[in-house]
Amino acid sequence: MDDSKRTLLAHCAAATAALSAGTAVVATRFVVGEVNPIDLAFWRYLIGSACFLPVLPMLWPAHRLTARDVGTIAVLGLLFFCLFTWGFNAALEVLPAARGAVGLATVPIQTLLVAALFGREAMSARKLGAVALAFAGVAVVFGPAAFGEAGAGVWRGDLYMLAGVFCAALYSVFSRQSLRAHGPLFVTALAMMFGAAALLGLSLATTGGPAWPSLDSTGWAALLFLGTFAGAVQFALFTWALRWLPPSTTVIYIALNPITAVILGGLLLGEAITTVLLLGLALVLAGIGLASGLIGRRRTDG
Helix, strand or coil: CCHHHHHHHHHHHHHHHHHHHHHHHHHHHHHCCCCCHHHHHHHHHHHHHHHHHHHHHHHCCCCCCCHHHHHHHHHHHHHHHHHHHHHHHHHHCCCCHHHHHHHHCCHHHHHHHHHHHCCCCCCCHHHHHHHHHHHHHHHHHCCHHHHHHHCCCHHHHHHHHHHHHHHHHHHHHHCHHHHHHHCHHHHHHHHHHHHHHHHHHHHHHHHCCCCCCCCCHHHHHHHHHHHHHHHHHHHHHHHHHHHHCCHHHHHHHHHHHHHHHHHHHHHHHCCCCCHHHHHHHHHHHHHHHHHHCCCCCCCCCC
16 A cells, blocks of 8 residues: 555544544443443453454564553553543543543644654744644633632543543554554454553442443443444544554544534533634634634644
8 A cells, every 4th residue: 555545544544543532432321331441441441342352363563562662652651541531530420521522632732742852852932832722712711700600620631631631642642653563453352451450440449340331222222332432443443543653643643533522512412502602613623623723824744
């Protein structure tokens, strides 16, 4: 496959993963009140790990893995499949789907900041302007009027979401070397299994272990969706794109997830789509478009 076709497929994979992330926000809202955040993350990635398990031998790299290689993948799994999802689920206990999705859309912003801080990507004036614009959008949505309407408890959900997103930003920046060295699907599968193991340990330490979910048919459908398409498939697509595209380019597509969540949150959950939310979302998308080069000049990868 030539580079241009592979790059195009990587962009398509990133876009598909981002749209799936938006539906995952809504699916999580269906079950988060019935299953605590840690257990929900555990069951989601247990299902995802089960999807990978039959093909793991085929994904195993031909070269020998060192203890350092395995340790690095374990840390990546802890960041992305444990801490990020824990914060994501805990946030959605108190946040409506659309608001949670806008918080999730700060992944590109935080990734740019982490990449610049650790010297993985230059932070130009253009990128700084994009960060400011996108965070202005978040400030509009998370502003005093929005908090006044939603109640003081929503601050906790916002903090959980933004802290979880920071863990996802660390994963996006620091996983690329492992993805290139060992293959994106193998790293995703093994990292997810490590994440599920860490979540099991957290559940044992906090509640004595994960309880079997007591869900109706809709809840089970949402949980199975979270583990399969929004679990194994979504993250396989995301990490495959991250293998071939720079982190800031790959995560730019996360901006698509609020669009999905806003539409589905209104249609399926009856949540209000307010002018404040739409304005904030527009500013976030404009900032991400500026960072990616979609606004102001022709986009170039890298």
